[in-house]
Amino acid sequence: MNKVNVVGIGPGHKDYILPMAYKIIEESDVIIGGKRNLDIFESYNKDVYLYNSNLSDMCDFINTNKTRRKLTVIVSGDTGFYSLLDYLQVKIGKEYINVVPGISSYQYLFSKIGKSYKDYGLYSLHGREIKWIEKLKDKKGVFLLTDKKNSPDNIAKQLIEKGLYDIKMIVGENLSYDDEKITIDIPENIMIQQFSALSVVVIENNG
Ligand SMILES: C[S@@+](CC[C@H](N)C(=O)[O-])C[C@H]1O[C@@H](n2cnc3c(N)ncnc32)[C@H](O)[C@@H]1O
Known part of the structure; x- marks a missing residue:
């Protein structure tokens, strides 16, 4: 068959x-x-x-x-x-x-930043909504698939709204392509930028 x-x-x-x-x-x-x-x-x-x-x-x-x-x-x-x-x-x-x-995009990005992903929560905001900020509590950090609505800048805004200013965000755009870009910054700086529609985000838990 x-x-x-x-x-x-x-x-x-x-x-x-x-x-x-x-x-x-x-x-x-x-x-x-x-x-x-x-x-x-x-x-x-x-x-x-x-x-x-x-x-x-x-x-x-x-x-x-x-x-x-x-x-x-x-x-x-x-x-x-x-x-x-x-x-x-x-x-x-x-x-x-x-x-x-x-x-996966998460395996690729974690390899690029030289970290293992075993203690991170792996989630998707691509066409779906989850309470991802709450997940930060129990993990070393979270990895998020994004989409047009839940874009990296929008994710940064949500962190700011929760008072999480001093937290590290890693945005991976167009991973593995010639125009790949990996940006590491705090939410305040990420929220004022525009990112590719093909992006993923890692948020590191400082706590
Ligand atoms: C339907 S999901 C598929 C996820 C896929 N199965 C995986 O393992 O990565 C599509 C999302 O994956 C992410 N993605 C896939 N390829 C990517 C790439 N080359 N660079 C950045 N993000 C990527 C983006 O967040 C995109 O919106």
Whole structure:
């Protein structure tokens, strides 16, 4: 039985993609993903299904084609950290899915700042709201995926509103790309800057 591959391709640069991901994509008939991820495999000349946030249409396409064509869904970072994996397992069926991990944006950023992440809380504010400031209490710090609304400057504003002025923020923009930028500063300075839509944040707990 053909399985639908769900493949994590890391933060974005092709050197951070696992050989297994390349192999599976090479063997696929159709690759499915967002533009940023599909562009990396342009030279493979595969049929593509460009996913533009209409998940339901994408699942219809997968369910219609899954038994007769080799399909691979490409996700950014790791499959196990806030990717489409959980949703696809429900909609396509767990037994039809083969998962290949990738390097997550948090693994990449922590490696760049030379720290281990085992004592940090790892969370997402990408299209979701959580009470992340409360999580700071029990951890060495938190790592946050961001989005347009919960951008690094907005996260800094929320820290200021809670009186957390003297706390270290690390913002990773466009990680692994040529224009990668890592900014380390206090919330007061982060809140007046603009950051890439592709950003993650680490907040260090001083206490
Ligand atoms: C849907 S989540 C996917 C997370 C992914 N599964 C992972 O393991 O990193 C998308 C978010 O990941 C973060 N992200 C992914 N790639 C990134 C990169 N190259 N640089 C900075 N942030 C990135 C951004 O916060 C973005 O909004």
